[in-house]
Amino acid sequence: MTDKKEHIVNSAVELFAEKGFEGTSIRELAAKAEVNVAMVNYYFGSKEKLFEAMVAQKAAYSRGMIDEIVKDKTLSDIEKIDRIIDGFVNRLFTNRKFHRIIHQELMLSQRENLQQAIVDILYPNSLAVKTLIDSAIKKGSFKKVDSALVIATVIGTINHVLLSKKMCNKLFGKEDSHVPYEDPKFIKRVGDHLKEIMHAYLLKN
Amino acid sequence: MTDKKEHIVNSAVELFAEKGFEGTSIRELAAKAEVNVAMVNYYFGSKEKLFEAMVAQKAAYSRGMIDEIVKDKTLSDIEKIDRIIDGFVNRLFTNRKFHRIIHQELMLSQRENLQQAIVDILYPNSLAVKTLIDSAIKKGSFKKVDSALVIATVIGTINHVLLSKKMCNKLFGKEDSHVPYEDPKFIKRVGDHLKEIMHAYLLKN
């Protein structure tokens, strides 16, 4: 991919995350990427196709991680859960702007086919986690829990924390200028919380 | 509030939830509410002020519930948590369209002052839960946990489930036409999951 195309995509992530799809104008986007307004259509064909191209490119980060962890025979089931939690926390915090876009898009009923594409990308992750837990339950290493909802708790917790800087700072007693999402201590704290919850919830005492 | 004003606000909730703020046009809104296009500006002054008015009106539902539960001296701490979980599940499922809007709004950096208003509305809930847990920890009835993140897990889990009908149906093995958010069994299942998690996490074994 050429430099300019990539530059446009990166600017798009920023703006779409801040203002949403309809709230972002091509003029604004071109200004941020320092290219001509016509370039966006030249490269991507339309605003919507740029959006799709951005999703296709940036979504790559989410693939594969979970599978590798699940397959790893040196890890116990609960260790796998811990690794998966760390994996999600790191990826969602790192790619939080893109993740915000995905989040918005899933909520809206516009652009149905894009929604389908997103579901197709995210679903395998959820399924892999569910399968892992189900098999651990069968083996007797985990308690009988609602395996399909575990992933909702993990990702939901992270999402909720990523939702609003303002809310986050207020809850954790930081001043407004603090950026919790780049604070390693805070990131660790979220991971630890999830791991403790899951240990308590999944492991037989 | 006159009938027409309320009618407009209700149409606004529907459309803003489906299409977002920028994605919803006043013409569309007026058509759905079956009023004149000029009516919206006449009543509310502007599209943005209609949005704020809608938030102010619909947000009322979320106030008070938690406080009553916390104050109730006939309940144990864990019973209070159970009641709070049920309260959140019921309210978020019932008002899911409005909740979606709030969710979107918190994510975007547009309309800063509205964001502040939303935080001011939601924060007391979070604080009350945190305070409840902290006092239970002090009393020794709960384990030492990260009290500020408990609320994130509760609301985050619910939100994640409410995010996308498509994803939800896929994860829970239902066909595409199923509407999980109106299925009492599904709602109960989410509440049960959260209560089990919280019991395992908060209670000393």
Add this chain to the structure above:
Amino acid sequence: MTDKKEHIVNSAVELFAEKGFEGTSIRELAAKAEVNVAMVNYYFGSKEKLFEAMVAQKAAYSRGMIDEIVKDKTLSDIEKIDRIIDGFVNRLFTNRKFHRIIHQELMLSQRENLQQAIVDILYPNSLAVKTLIDSAIKKGSFKKVDSALVIATVIGTINHVLLSKKMCNKLFGKEDSHVPYEDPKFIKRVGDHLKEIMHAYLLKN
């Protein structure tokens, strides 16, 4: 129809005749009609629908004339032909700008449904003339001629003269500034020419 709508339609006739459909911009059109650019879409929905509305309105002039002449029992067949020629000459010269648009539109393969509409409007005229001639042939008052092509000769001759002022002036030895289409002598000349031709062609010697 409101004044403004009619004003826009009239400006549209002028501009479309001079520059064609694609060659005319809505901004230009709005400027000529002294209305806001948004008015065109407000009233007509789109540039194309304005075009169709204009055709529908202006096409009315062409209906009925021929039928009346054909039905008139006080006229001989050749007198009817003469009247029809005069009718066509007058109408095409008077409405030459609109006629030019119709002419252009019939030539292009864009806007197929509009083309169909135009054919539906014009065809009855052609058919009525053909029927008149066929019946006169049967009666023995006209020679056996190719009745379907007579209308082509009448309208084609007028069209060709209306095609280009420049060409016309050159052929008839007038200076470039002359406007033949508003010169009654010239109009009469064209009518006389067609009548002489048709007399010679249709009447048995």
Add this chain to the structure above:
Amino acid sequence: MTDKKEHIVNSAVELFAEKGFEGTSIRELAAKAEVNVAMVNYYFGSKEKLFEAMVAQKAAYSRGMIDEIVKDKTLSDIEKIDRIIDGFVNRLFTNRKFHRIIHQELMLSQRENLQQAIVDILYPNSLAVKTLIDSAIKKGSFKKVDSALVIATVIGTINHVLLSKKMCNKLFGKEDSHVPYEDPKFIKRVGDHLKEIMHAYLLKN
């Protein structure tokens, strides 16, 4: 002229005839001619100059034919008229796409200098026919007719028939898929009609 240049010109004739000058984009044209978009400007300088080049090249076909017929001493005056009619019918039917463009161009007031060029090309034909008829009138072999309008009738009739396939098929009772312009019987019919008209009109009985 190189192959590519000619290829572009030929594609231009097709597209300009179907969609008009403004309705045809350089991208479309380049796609049809299977050359780079920059090629058109590279070879011809601009879209307008391509148009002029196309006219200059394709207009050649119309020159000379009439002169040869007029000069031919073995033909009578009316035979010359017959030959001229056949010549026009054949040429206009064969080059009908290019002719359509010329026709459109004469009608519009854009591109004045191109219009002048077209008039300069077409006028000699008209003049030669007029001169032929005037001399025949002087000799007494033709009736005293409006010689300048004869050419309008001949070309106008052919044009009118070439105007719209749809209209033509309707008038001549053919189904919509029929292509009258490539039907030799139909072509002959138009020529015969014109010759009969001209015989009746020009010859003393």
Add this chain to the structure above:
DNA sequence: TATGAATGAGCCTTCATTCAT
């Protein structure tokens, strides 16, 4: 109070053209 008409700004997109190689 209520509304159809009207407005100017902005939208996304496409255009003919030019540039750098």
Add this chain to the structure above:
DNA sequence: CATGAATGAAGGCTCATTCAT
């Protein structure tokens, strides 16, 4: 000689809003 990339202008259209009644 040829071309993919790039550009500024203009295109048709929709927007939230205001006006006149």
